[in-house]
Amino acid sequence: MNKQDFLKQATKEQMDLILAAKSAKELMILAKEHEVELSEFEAAEAMKNIASKATGELSDxxxxxxxxxxxxxxxxxxxxxxxxxxxxxxxxxxxxxxxxxxxxxxxxxxxxxxxxxxxxxxx
Incomplete structure:
Protein backbone atom coordinates (compact mmCIF):
# COMPACT_ATOMS: atom_id res chain seq x y z
CA MET A 1 0.00 0.00 0.00
CA ASN A 2 1.34 3.46 -0.77
CA LYS A 3 1.72 6.18 1.88
CA GLN A 4 -1.15 8.38 0.67
CA ASP A 5 -3.62 5.48 0.55
CA PHE A 6 -2.60 4.36 4.03
CA LEU A 7 -3.03 7.85 5.48
CA LYS A 8 -6.44 8.24 3.82
CA GLN A 9 -7.63 4.89 5.24
CA ALA A 10 -5.92 5.06 8.65
CA THR A 11 -8.14 4.67 11.67
CA LYS A 12 -7.97 7.09 14.59
CA GLU A 13 -6.00 4.48 16.56
CA GLN A 14 -3.46 4.13 13.71
CA MET A 15 -3.08 7.91 13.44
CA ASP A 16 -2.58 8.12 17.22
CA LEU A 17 0.23 5.54 16.92
CA ILE A 18 1.85 7.52 14.09
CA LEU A 19 1.67 10.76 16.06
CA ALA A 20 3.03 9.04 19.18
CA ALA A 21 6.13 7.68 17.41
CA LYS A 22 9.27 8.79 19.26
CA SER A 23 11.79 8.21 16.45
CA ALA A 24 12.11 7.79 12.71
CA LYS A 25 13.03 4.12 13.25
CA GLU A 26 9.83 3.56 15.27
CA LEU A 27 7.84 5.22 12.49
CA MET A 28 9.49 2.97 9.87
CA ILE A 29 8.60 -0.15 11.90
CA LEU A 30 5.00 1.01 12.27
CA ALA A 31 4.78 1.68 8.52
CA LYS A 32 6.23 -1.74 7.68
CA GLU A 33 3.61 -3.41 9.93
CA HIS A 34 1.01 -1.90 7.58
CA GLU A 35 2.92 -2.86 4.41
CA VAL A 36 4.00 0.71 3.72
CA GLU A 37 7.63 1.25 2.68
CA LEU A 38 9.14 4.34 4.26
CA SER A 39 12.75 5.38 3.63
CA GLU A 40 14.91 6.71 6.45
CA PHE A 41 14.73 10.17 4.86
CA GLU A 42 10.92 10.06 4.58
CA ALA A 43 10.63 8.88 8.20
CA ALA A 44 12.95 11.66 9.40
CA GLU A 45 10.95 14.28 7.45
CA ALA A 46 7.70 12.90 8.84
CA MET A 47 9.11 13.10 12.39
CA LYS A 48 10.01 16.77 11.80
CA ASN A 49 6.44 17.44 10.63
CA ILE A 50 4.98 15.57 13.61
CA ALA A 51 7.20 17.54 16.01
CA SER A 52 6.32 20.90 14.43
CA LYS A 53 2.59 20.11 14.56
CA ALA A 54 2.89 19.16 18.24
CA THR A 55 4.53 22.49 19.06
CA GLY A 56 2.21 24.48 16.81
CA GLU A 57 5.06 25.54 14.52
CA LEU A 58 4.45 25.72 10.77
CA SER A 59 6.88 24.12 8.34
CA ASP A 60 8.26 26.11 5.40
Missing part, protein backbone atom coordinates in the same frame (compact mmCIF):
# COMPACT_ATOMS: atom_id res chain seq x y z
CA UNK A 61 5.81 24.27 3.13
CA UNK A 62 2.92 25.15 5.45
CA UNK A 63 3.97 28.80 5.46
CA UNK A 64 4.28 28.85 1.65
CA UNK A 65 0.81 27.35 1.31
CA UNK A 66 -0.71 29.95 3.64
CA UNK A 67 1.06 32.87 1.96
CA UNK A 68 0.57 31.63 -1.60
CA UNK A 69 3.46 30.55 -3.75
CA UNK A 70 3.47 26.83 -2.90
CA UNK A 71 2.78 24.24 -5.60
CA UNK A 72 0.27 21.38 -5.72
CA UNK A 73 0.63 18.95 -8.62
CA UNK A 74 2.52 21.62 -10.55
CA UNK A 75 -0.06 24.37 -10.02
CA UNK A 76 0.79 27.55 -8.11
CA UNK A 77 -1.29 27.71 -4.92
CA UNK A 78 -2.60 31.23 -4.31
CA UNK A 79 -4.62 33.12 -1.74
CA UNK A 80 -7.22 35.82 -2.31
CA UNK A 81 -4.71 38.60 -1.76
CA UNK A 82 -1.92 37.07 -3.80
CA UNK A 83 -1.15 38.76 -7.12
CA UNK A 84 1.23 38.30 -10.03
CA UNK A 85 2.20 39.86 -13.34
CA UNK A 86 -0.17 37.55 -15.29
CA UNK A 87 -3.34 38.91 -13.68
CA UNK A 88 -6.28 39.01 -16.08
CA UNK A 89 -9.46 40.66 -14.74
CA UNK A 90 -12.75 38.82 -15.19
CA UNK A 91 -14.27 42.16 -16.13
CA UNK A 92 -13.06 45.77 -16.38
CA UNK A 93 -14.80 46.56 -13.09
CA UNK A 94 -12.64 43.98 -11.30
CA UNK A 95 -9.19 45.39 -11.91
CA UNK A 96 -7.55 45.31 -8.48
CA UNK A 97 -4.88 42.78 -9.50
CA UNK A 98 -5.39 40.07 -6.90
CA UNK A 99 -5.98 36.41 -7.64
CA UNK A 100 -9.51 36.29 -6.25
CA UNK A 101 -10.69 38.27 -9.30
CA UNK A 102 -8.41 36.72 -11.95
CA UNK A 103 -9.49 34.65 -14.97
CA UNK A 104 -6.74 32.10 -14.24
CA UNK A 105 -7.96 31.30 -10.72
CA UNK A 106 -9.26 27.77 -10.19
CA UNK A 107 -10.92 27.87 -6.76
CA UNK A 108 -11.82 24.19 -6.39
CA UNK A 109 -8.63 22.24 -7.09
CA UNK A 110 -8.29 19.61 -4.34
CA UNK A 111 -9.60 22.10 -1.78
CA UNK A 112 -7.09 24.77 -2.82
CA UNK A 113 -7.10 27.86 -4.99
CA UNK A 114 -4.57 27.48 -7.80
CA UNK A 115 -3.39 29.56 -10.75
CA UNK A 116 -3.87 27.99 -14.18
CA UNK A 117 -1.65 30.43 -16.09
CA UNK A 118 1.00 28.39 -18.00
CA UNK A 119 3.83 30.68 -16.84
CA UNK A 120 3.00 29.89 -13.21
CA UNK A 121 3.19 26.12 -13.68
CA UNK A 122 6.01 24.40 -11.80
CA UNK A 123 8.63 23.08 -14.12
Missing amino acids: DDLDAVAGGAYKDGYLVVTVGYGCEYYSARSEALGNGTCCLCNYLEPWYDGLEVCLHPANMQK
Whole structure:
Protein backbone atom coordinates (compact mmCIF):
# COMPACT_ATOMS: atom_id res chain seq x y z
CA MET A 1 0.00 0.00 0.00
CA ASN A 2 1.34 3.46 -0.77
CA LYS A 3 1.72 6.18 1.88
CA GLN A 4 -1.15 8.38 0.67
CA ASP A 5 -3.62 5.48 0.55
CA PHE A 6 -2.60 4.36 4.03
CA LEU A 7 -3.03 7.85 5.48
CA LYS A 8 -6.44 8.24 3.82
CA GLN A 9 -7.63 4.89 5.24
CA ALA A 10 -5.92 5.06 8.65
CA THR A 11 -8.14 4.67 11.67
CA LYS A 12 -7.97 7.09 14.59
CA GLU A 13 -6.00 4.48 16.56
CA GLN A 14 -3.46 4.13 13.71
CA MET A 15 -3.08 7.91 13.44
CA ASP A 16 -2.58 8.12 17.22
CA LEU A 17 0.23 5.54 16.92
CA ILE A 18 1.85 7.52 14.09
CA LEU A 19 1.67 10.76 16.06
CA ALA A 20 3.03 9.04 19.18
CA ALA A 21 6.13 7.68 17.41
CA LYS A 22 9.27 8.79 19.26
CA SER A 23 11.79 8.21 16.45
CA ALA A 24 12.11 7.79 12.71
CA LYS A 25 13.03 4.12 13.25
CA GLU A 26 9.83 3.56 15.27
CA LEU A 27 7.84 5.22 12.49
CA MET A 28 9.49 2.97 9.87
CA ILE A 29 8.60 -0.15 11.90
CA LEU A 30 5.00 1.01 12.27
CA ALA A 31 4.78 1.68 8.52
CA LYS A 32 6.23 -1.74 7.68
CA GLU A 33 3.61 -3.41 9.93
CA HIS A 34 1.01 -1.90 7.58
CA GLU A 35 2.92 -2.86 4.41
CA VAL A 36 4.00 0.71 3.72
CA GLU A 37 7.63 1.25 2.68
CA LEU A 38 9.14 4.34 4.26
CA SER A 39 12.75 5.38 3.63
CA GLU A 40 14.91 6.71 6.45
CA PHE A 41 14.73 10.17 4.86
CA GLU A 42 10.92 10.06 4.58
CA ALA A 43 10.63 8.88 8.20
CA ALA A 44 12.95 11.66 9.40
CA GLU A 45 10.95 14.28 7.45
CA ALA A 46 7.70 12.90 8.84
CA MET A 47 9.11 13.10 12.39
CA LYS A 48 10.01 16.77 11.80
CA ASN A 49 6.44 17.44 10.63
CA ILE A 50 4.98 15.57 13.61
CA ALA A 51 7.20 17.54 16.01
CA SER A 52 6.32 20.90 14.43
CA LYS A 53 2.59 20.11 14.56
CA ALA A 54 2.89 19.16 18.24
CA THR A 55 4.53 22.49 19.06
CA GLY A 56 2.21 24.48 16.81
CA GLU A 57 5.06 25.54 14.52
CA LEU A 58 4.45 25.72 10.77
CA SER A 59 6.88 24.12 8.34
CA ASP A 60 8.26 26.11 5.40
CA ASP A 61 5.81 24.27 3.13
CA ASP A 62 2.92 25.15 5.45
CA LEU A 63 3.97 28.80 5.46
CA ASP A 64 4.28 28.85 1.65
CA ALA A 65 0.81 27.35 1.31
CA VAL A 66 -0.71 29.95 3.64
CA ALA A 67 1.06 32.87 1.96
CA GLY A 68 0.57 31.63 -1.60
CA GLY A 69 3.46 30.55 -3.75
CA ALA A 70 3.47 26.83 -2.90
CA TYR A 71 2.78 24.24 -5.60
CA LYS A 72 0.27 21.38 -5.72
CA ASP A 73 0.63 18.95 -8.62
CA GLY A 74 2.52 21.62 -10.55
CA TYR A 75 -0.06 24.37 -10.02
CA LEU A 76 0.79 27.55 -8.11
CA VAL A 77 -1.29 27.71 -4.92
CA VAL A 78 -2.60 31.23 -4.31
CA THR A 79 -4.62 33.12 -1.74
CA VAL A 80 -7.22 35.82 -2.31
CA GLY A 81 -4.71 38.60 -1.76
CA TYR A 82 -1.92 37.07 -3.80
CA GLY A 83 -1.15 38.76 -7.12
CA CYS A 84 1.23 38.30 -10.03
CA GLU A 85 2.20 39.86 -13.34
CA TYR A 86 -0.17 37.55 -15.29
CA TYR A 87 -3.34 38.91 -13.68
CA SER A 88 -6.28 39.01 -16.08
CA ALA A 89 -9.46 40.66 -14.74
CA ARG A 90 -12.75 38.82 -15.19
CA SER A 91 -14.27 42.16 -16.13
CA GLU A 92 -13.06 45.77 -16.38
CA ALA A 93 -14.80 46.56 -13.09
CA LEU A 94 -12.64 43.98 -11.30
CA GLY A 95 -9.19 45.39 -11.91
CA ASN A 96 -7.55 45.31 -8.48
CA GLY A 97 -4.88 42.78 -9.50
CA THR A 98 -5.39 40.07 -6.90
CA CYS A 99 -5.98 36.41 -7.64
CA CYS A 100 -9.51 36.29 -6.25
CA LEU A 101 -10.69 38.27 -9.30
CA CYS A 102 -8.41 36.72 -11.95
CA ASN A 103 -9.49 34.65 -14.97
CA TYR A 104 -6.74 32.10 -14.24
CA LEU A 105 -7.96 31.30 -10.72
CA GLU A 106 -9.26 27.77 -10.19
CA PRO A 107 -10.92 27.87 -6.76
CA TRP A 108 -11.82 24.19 -6.39
CA TYR A 109 -8.63 22.24 -7.09
CA ASP A 110 -8.29 19.61 -4.34
CA GLY A 111 -9.60 22.10 -1.78
CA LEU A 112 -7.09 24.77 -2.82
CA GLU A 113 -7.10 27.86 -4.99
CA VAL A 114 -4.57 27.48 -7.80
CA CYS A 115 -3.39 29.56 -10.75
CA LEU A 116 -3.87 27.99 -14.18
CA HIS A 117 -1.65 30.43 -16.09
CA PRO A 118 1.00 28.39 -18.00
CA ALA A 119 3.83 30.68 -16.84
CA ASN A 120 3.00 29.89 -13.21
CA MET A 121 3.19 26.12 -13.68
CA GLN A 122 6.01 24.40 -11.80
CA LYS A 123 8.63 23.08 -14.12
